[in-house]
Amino acid sequence: MSRVYNFSAGPAVLPEEVLQEAADEMLDYRGCGMSVMEMSHRSKTYETIITEAEQDLRDIMNIPDNYKVLFLQGGAHLQFAMIPMNLMKNRKAGYILTGQWAKKAFAEAKLYGEAVELASSADKTFSYIPDCSDLPITDDMDYVYICENNTIYGTKYKTLPNTKGKILVSDVSSCFLSEPVDVTKYGLIYGGVQKNIGPAGVVIVIIREDLIPDECLPGTPTMMKYKTHADAGSLYNTPPAYGIYICGKVFKWIKKMGGLSVMQQRNIEKAKILYDFLDSSQLFKGTVVPEDRSLMNVPFVTGDEEMDAKFIKEATAAGFVSLKGHRTVGGMRASIYNAMPKEGVEKLVAFMKEFEAKNK
Numbered sequence: 001m002s003r004v005y006n007f008s009a010g011p012a013v014l015p016e017e018v019l020q021e022a023a024d025e026m027l028d029y030r031g032c033g034m035s036v037m038e039m040s041h042r043s044k045t046y047e048t049i050i051t052e053a054e055q056d057l058r059d060i061m062n063i064p065d066n067y068k069v070l071f072l073q074g075g076a077h078l079q080f081a082m083i084p085m086n087l088m089k090n091r092k093a094g095y096i097l098t099g100q101w102a103k104k105a106f107a108e109a110k111l112y113g114e115a116v117e118l119a120s121s122a123d124k125t126f127s128y129i130p131d132c133s134d135l136p137i138t139d140d141m142d143y144v145y146i147c148e149n150n151t152i153y154g155t156k157y158k159t160l161p162n163t164k165g166k167i168l169v170s171d172v173s174s175c176f177l178s179e180p181v182d183v184t185k186y187g188l189i190y191g192g193v194q195k196n197i198g199p200a201g202v203v204i205v206i207i208r209e210d211l212i213p214d215e216c217l218p219g220t221p222t223m224m225k226y227k228t229h230a231d232a233g234s235l236y237n238t239p240p241a242y243g244i245y246i247c248g249k250v251f252k253w254i255k256k257m258g259g260l261s262v263m264q265q266r267n268i269e270k271a272k273i274l275y276d277f278l279d280s281s282q283l284f285k286g287t288v289v290p291e292d293r294s295l296m297n298v299p300f301v302t303g304d305e306e307m308d309a310k311f312i313k314e315a316t317a318a319g320f321v322s323l324k325g326h327r328t329v330g331g332m333r334a335s336i337y338n339a340m341p342k343e344g345v346e347k348l349v350a351f352m353k354e355f356e357a358k359n360k
């Protein structure tokens, strides 16, 4: 067996212990004589799996009792529509545009009502987070929407926007469980799990109970009402059962590691190794303003496309894979999620130094 250092933005690296445990349980889950994949989602065994997963997530994130945790499907993309369908009572909401995912959510919301651009960093290729201290939020807006960590551009909100009393809706797909979070500051937090938590196919929604409407916009499918899933404990229909089982294992791994403050400490340390090198390098440079840099996704360039391609090719051959930047941005991007060991970042930086010395 040979494992690479996987810098993919998503689906992405998972803790090796979790994968090993899943492998050990693949054919016979704890004496059941079957895989979790083959098991009824109505069975007692599965009920324990999903209940523990939810409880562990609640423990890790310190989720208050008046918030529901939903394990859903359809990826982050389906939330781009579910959010307005469920929350746009006045058919008006404010969006802060910090990259492609926020823009896609904004475009989708326009199908259902008036989506207003509150701020944008498009003028500088989304390389910073705009000032959100005094946004043109109006009283009739149902919510303010952000993408908290911009996977493609490598920016992260260090302070949440002043929403002027409106509820905050946040896509945390690529920073989920990377640091402690005060859930009470949000009306709704959601994320696809394939960046930092588990296999693609699961999206987690954490929503304040009183925001779950009895009535959604006319024509909202039953499957797209938060109430449907909240009332059924995420078991309205067959959930992405195996995916939730793996998420549960990752939650236990995070707990065992010491929780979100330990994750944050590790992530700060790892990111610092890479950013410090980028700031001192003659060849490579980061693309994001220092104050808004993400701990999870680190884009960088040489300024020369051919050199970028050469680097990616040689890095791949050396076992550092998926370093190519997003197709809309180019250059490189190292995604260094929770499960990326510090050693992986250290070795990448050593490789970059060597590459730089050879290509001066």
Ligand SMILES: *Cc1c(COP(=O)(O)O)cnc(C)c1O
Pocket: 010, 074, 075, 076, 077, 078, 101, 147, 149, 150, 151, 171, 172, 173, 174, 192, 195
């Ligand atoms: C990956 C990603 C998405 C898209 O996720 P899907 O599960 O493919 O729909 C949305 N938002 C953010 C921040 C992402 O990183």
